[in-house]
Amino acid sequence: xxxxxxxxxxxxxxxxxxxxxxxxxxxxxxxxxxxxxxxxxxxxxxxxxxxxxxxxxxxxxxxxxxxxxxxxxxxxxxxxxxxxxxxxxxxxxxxxxxxxxxxxxxxxxxxxxxxxxxxxxxxxxxxxxxxxxxxxxxxxxxxxxxxxxxxxxxxxxxxxxxxxxxxxxxxxxxxxxxxxxxxxxxxxxxxxxxxxxxxxxxxxxxxxxxxxxxxxxxxxxxxxxxxxxxxxxxxxxxxxxxxxxxxxxxxxxxxxxxxxxxxxx
Numbered sequence: 001x002x003x004x005x006x007x008x009x010x011x012x013x014x015x016x017x018x019x020x021x022x023x024x025x026x027x028x029x030x031x032x033x034x035x036x037x038x039x040x041x042x043x044x045x046x047x048x049x050x051x052x053x054x055x056x057x058x059x060x061x062x063x064x065x066x067x068x069x070x071x072x073x074x075x076x077x078x079x080x081x082x083x084x085x086x087x088x089x090x091x092x093x094x095x096x097x098x099x100x101x102x103x104x105x106x107x108x109x110x111x112x113x114x115x116x117x118x119x120x121x122x123x124x125x126x127x128x129x130x131x132x133x134x135x136x137x138x139x140x141x142x143x144x145x146x147x148x149x150x151x152x153x154x155x156x157x158x159x160x161x162x163x164x165x166x167x168x169x170x171x172x173x174x175x176x177x178x179x180x181x182x183x184x185x186x187x188x189x190x191x192x193x194x195x196x197x198x199x200x201x202x203x204x205x206x207x208x209x210x211x212x213x214x215x216x217x218x219x220x221x222x223x224x225x226x227x228x229x230x231x232x233x234x235x236x237x238x239x240x241x242x243x244x245x246x247x248x249x250x251x252x253x254x255x256x257x258x259x260x261x262x263x264x265x
Contacts, residue, residue, distance in 0.1 A: 001060075002027045002159055002191050003048060003078075008057035010043050010215075016055065017043045018215040025159075030185050030192045032202040035212035036236055041195045042083065042163050044212070048193065049080035049161045061159075075102075079152035080161040084168070087136050093147045094132040097122055100154030122153035125188065126180060142173025146180060153184070160184070162194035166201070174198070178205045203227050203250045211235050227251035233259060 001024035010018035018040040025031050025048075033041045046052040048059055050066050059066040066074060079100070087096055100122065101115045123129045126146040131139065136147060145165060152160055162181070166174040182205055184190040196202040202209060203223035211219040211226055213235045219226045228251075232238045237259045245252040 001025060002062060003193070004060040005044070005048065006057050006060065008044075008047060008059065009055040010040065010047050010052060011055050016215070018047070020057070021215065021217055023210060023217055023220065025191060025193055026208065027191050028185065028189055029207040030181060030194070030205060031208045031210060032206035033193070033195045033210045033212060034197075034199060034202050034235075035218075039212045040215040041212055043215075045080075045161050045163050045193065045195055046082075049078060050074055051080065075155060075157075077157055078159045078161065079155045079157040081148050081152050081163065081165060083163045085148050089137060091136050092133050093128055093136055093139070093150075094119065094123070096136055096147055097128075097132075097150045097154045100151040118154050118156055122150040125153060125184070126150040140173065141169050142176050145169065145173070145177050149177070149180065153188075158189070159191045160193070162192065164195050164197065166196065166198070174201065181205060199227065199253045200245065203252070204245060204248045223250050227253065 003025040005021055005023045008018055008021045009016060021044065033044065035041050043052065047054055050059070050071070053067065061069060061074065061077060097119050098115070101118060120129070123132055126149055128143070128146055128150055131143065136144060139147065149162070149165070165177050169177065178201060181192050181194065185192060206223060208221060209223055209226040210217055211231055218235050219231050227242055229240060229242050232240045232242070232253065239256040239259055241254045241256065242251050243254060
């Protein structure tokens, strides 16, 4: 397992969000965490990315406790893209992506040809080479999200954590970003863990799903194993039908109504 959580408890102050959670992330896969608002998805991702210290338990990165691994060493292995990241006004795409090379810098090693090549390759993979000199704030939402992912790629990490990478994007840009995630797995062998709200997009683009509720893992496995009518009732309190996606063949959720609410006919 590339990344593991062992008996993880997470919280803020006296409030416990995640309680006794265990999970493992397989190398070379796209794993998507799903669940209702407030269930602990983003909190878990922050802990996996070493941004949140566990109340108890620990996270293992390549078999080592992440909290006992130097920050710069973690940054060379793991890239994290938070929700709605912000950048200074006027920053160009190339400048943003170049920031991904900071973990590889030192007082005795400044910008090099390797750094230049890494930035160029990251821009190529995300289709942004022609926009490298464009200010970030002039890009569309989808282009801007690809620029942030490009920065994470420039770190040269094999493991990417993406917290709701499609938030605030229209459907076309959501598909664009998720197709990029799939290419990163297929063409570059990246391991990706992301949080998504759209269940149908999650099922179509993930190898494995982790369904959470109240800080616990309720179901984990392939989309066909996880996306069931019983899971939707238990995790989302949603009455729905699950049918085959006519394009991908993956499970597709057709909502009927919220459990306990009277439906109009």
